[in-house]
Amino acid sequence: MQARKLLVTAAAGKTGVHTVRNLIEAGHEVRALVRKEDERSAALRELGAEIFVGDLLDHDDAIRATDGMSGAYLCYPVSPGFIQATAYFADAARRAKLDIVVNMSQISAREDAKSHAARDHWIAERVLDWSGVPTAHIRPTFFSEWLVFPWVRDGIVKEGKIALPYGEGSHAPISADDQARVIAAILAQPADHAGQTYTLVGPVELDQKQIAGVVGKVLGRDVKYTPTSIEAYRDHLHKYKLPEFMIQHFEEVAIDYQNGVFAGTNDHVEKITGQAAQTLEAFVEANRAAFAA
Numbered sequence: 001m002q003a004r005k006l007l008v009t010a011a012a013g014k015t016g017v018h019t020v021r022n023l024i025e026a027g028h029e030v031r032a033l034v035r036k037e038d039e040r041s042a043a044l045r046e047l048g049a050e051i052f053v054g055d056l057l058d059h060d061d062a063i064r065a066t067d068g069m070s071g072a073y074l075c076y077p078v079s080p081g082f083i084q085a086t087a088y089f090a091d092a093a094r095r096a097k098l099d100i101v102v103n104m105s106q107i108s109a110r111e112d113a114k115s116h117a118a119r120d121h122w123i124a125e126r127v128l129d130w131s132g133v134p135t136a137h138i139r140p141t142f143f144s145e146w147l148v149f150p151w152v153r154d155g156i157v158k159e160g161k162i163a164l165p166y167g168e169g170s171h172a173p174i175s176a177d178d179q180a181r182v183i184a185a186i187l188a189q190p191a192d193h194a195g196q197t198y199t200l201v202g203p204v205e206l207d208q209k210q211i212a213g214v215v216g217k218v219l220g221r222d223v224k225y226t227p228t229s230i231e232a233y234r235d236h237l238h239k240y241k242l243p244e245f246m247i248q249h250f251e252e253v254a255i256d257y258q259n260g261v262f263a264g265t266n267d268h269v270e271k272i273t274g275q276a277a278q279t280l281e282a283f284v285e286a287n288r289a290a291f292a293a
């Protein structure tokens with residue numbers, strides 16, 4: 001395997017951290033783009049990454065971050081500005097002649113998505129396609145990490161319930177680490193993946209009742225799914241002081257979820273990485289400490 005120089009954006013985020021680690025373990029040189037120096041960037045430096053402090057909403061930063069790189073992972077949070085950041089990044093990637101950009105999108109990215117973030121993902125995919133930069137889009141379903149977000153975790157820990165407006169919908173949760181293995185594999189062997197769009201899902205599709213059952217079984221306590229209304233969900237999310245853009249996204253994807261947009265399984269993770277994706281049981285077991293009272 002030839003060592004490559006690779007940029008990882010959102011390097012302090014859920015998929016970014018694991019992508020940096022996977023790439024370094026495979027012998028690649030990694031430049032990790034973070035927004036600021038802190039204990040997370042120190043840990044990435046400790047792993048062997050070059051730290052680049054920058055902002056994806058700054059065109060000059062995008063140009064400097066990609067300079068001298070062969071490929072990059074582009075990831076942006078659920079926040080306004082992704083189309084602008086993607087346009088800047090596509091221009092920077094063209095200048096740097098990257099042979100691959102792995103673009104974090106989502107399963108709900110559609111031209112008629114009601115979520116502003118999901119619609120932005122769809123447009124951002126097109127911007128990269130139009131740019132001519134070799135790109136692989138990844139479209140994950142809900143991450144397994146969703147269970148440890150405070151607005152879900154607190155219900156599990158304090159009340160033994162998963163209270164979400166997800167109706168009878170289902171999905172196959174996928175961990176950030178499994179996605180990172182896919183991202184790292186694509187960055188290492190771009191020719192096999194440029195031009196592809198991969199829907200990324202875990203190994204087992206479960207509805208929320210079954211997810212609550214798995215969480216309860218692993219944690220050894222009673223956990224139930226209690227479906228809520230979109231209005232109650234909005235009130236709940238406001239208590240966690242989430243930005244309006246994110247709340248709008250969470251409401252709309254909840255409706256998408258009810259309508260089956262997040263459902264389905266496939267074997268992309270195993271085919272691309274040679275290793276099957278983690279089960280939800282294994283994820284909860286590995287994150288047991290996060291569910292401590």
Ligand SMILES: NC(=O)c1ccc[n+]([C@@H]2O[C@H](COP(=O)([O-])OP(=O)(O)OC[C@H]3O[C@@H](n4cnc5c(N)ncnc54)[C@H](OP(=O)(O)O)[C@@H]3O)[C@@H](O)[C@H]2O)c1
Binds near residue numbers: 015035143
């Ligand atoms: N969670 C899910 O279930 C799910 C499902 C499908 C798709 N997705 C997609 O996954 C993506 C998020 O990935 P993730 O969870 O790995 O990331 P994440 O944990 O949300 O982290 C995002 C990182 O980006 C950094 N960041 C924020 N604004 C930035 C800017 N302007 N310039 C440079 N960096 C910036 C943040 O820095 P700070 O930490 O310093 O703020 C953070 O470290 C989103 O696009 C979302 O749509 C998520």
